[in-house]
Amino acid sequence: MIFKTILEDIRAIYRNDPAARNIEFVLYPGFHAVLAHRFIHPLHNLGLPFIPRLLSQIVRFFTGVEIHPGATIGQGFFIDHGAGIVIGETAEIGDNCVMFHNVTLGGTGKHSGKRHPTIGNRVIIGTGAILLGPLTVGNNVNIGANTFLYMVDIPDNCTVVGTPGVITRLEGKSAHIKPQKTVVPAERILNESSVIPNQLSHRNQ
Numbered sequence: 001m002i003f004k005t006i007l008e009d010i011r012a013i014y015r016n017d018p019a020a021r022n023i024e025f026v027l028y029p030g031f032h033a034v035l036a037h038r039f040i041h042p043l044h045n046l047g048l049p050f051i052p053r054l055l056s057q058i059v060r061f062f063t064g065v066e067i068h069p070g071a072t073i074g075q076g077f078f079i080d081h082g083a084g085i086v087i088g089e090t091a092e093i094g095d096n097c098v099m100f101h102n103v104t105l106g107g108t109g110k111h112s113g114k115r116h117p118t119i120g121n122r123v124i125i126g127t128g129a130i131l132l133g134p135l136t137v138g139n140n141v142n143i144g145a146n147t148f149l150y151m152v153d154i155p156d157n158c159t160v161v162g163t164p165g166v167i168t169r170l171e172g173k174s175a176h177i178k179p180q181k182t183v184v185p186a187e188r189i190l191n192e193s194s195v196i197p198n199q200l201s202h203r204n205q
């Protein structure tokens with residue numbers, strides 16, 4: 001199963017990167033980070049303390065890609081270029097997604113439990129995009145470079161661009177739609193006054 005997933009990750013490189021030739025994929029830092037995560041995530045799921053986090057930090061040192069061991073990532077995941085990426089602990093990414101450099105799937109510091117984004121299948125996340133909170137992105141979505149999404153849900157089959165993000169294409173037609181706010185159960189919203197700065201930075205990872 002894990003080797004099939006890795007094979008799909010390699011296929012995704014050739015599907016999405018016209019510059020990839022022969023065995024050049026072995027040089028891609030994004031591939032190194034995803035490959036390592038394929039082995040680190042099961043260790044995290046086994047409940048092994050410290051080691052998965054240590055390994056992910058070593059990978060971060062060499063690749064500039066920080067994927068928390070708890071993040072769930074579907075097969076055929078391609079990170080192009082790879083520097084400056086942060087994928088939080090409770091982030092979920094579907095199959096056949098593409099992510100460029102400097103993308104953050106982070107928390108807001110105001111939520112407990114599930115606090116990072118959920119991304120559907122076949123989603124492209126352009127360079128510099130920042131997605132914060134337990135928001136949901138549907139299937140077949142293009143997220144433009146430098147788009148900022150804070151606690152908003154994005155439907156299937158659309159393009160979202162800008163800061164804050166606006167849906168500019170929906171079901172193949174031009175649009176200009178403000179996304180709907182993400183609804184989070186009250187018990188998962190932290191009391192902001194009880195949050196001290198060092199707790200906040202820890203929870204955002």
Ligand SMILES: CC(C)(COP(=O)(O)OP(=O)(O)OC[C@H]1O[C@@H](n2cnc3c(N)ncnc32)[C@H](O)[C@@H]1OP(=O)(O)O)[C@@H](O)C(=O)NCCC(=O)NCCS
Nearest residue numbers: 100124125126127142143144145159161162168169174175
């Ligand atoms: C968003 C993106 C994926 C294109 O997706 P797409 O579904 O093909 O979108 P389109 O180009 O058809 O654009 C859809 C609409 O959004 C608009 N749009 C696209 N990008 C936009 C932006 N950054 N700001 C404002 N509007 C934008 C288009 O003008 C178009 O509007 P129209 O229908 O009125 O003409 C692409 O623009 C992008 O940002 N890719 C990221 C690539 C990247 O990070 N590369 C790094 C390489 S190192």
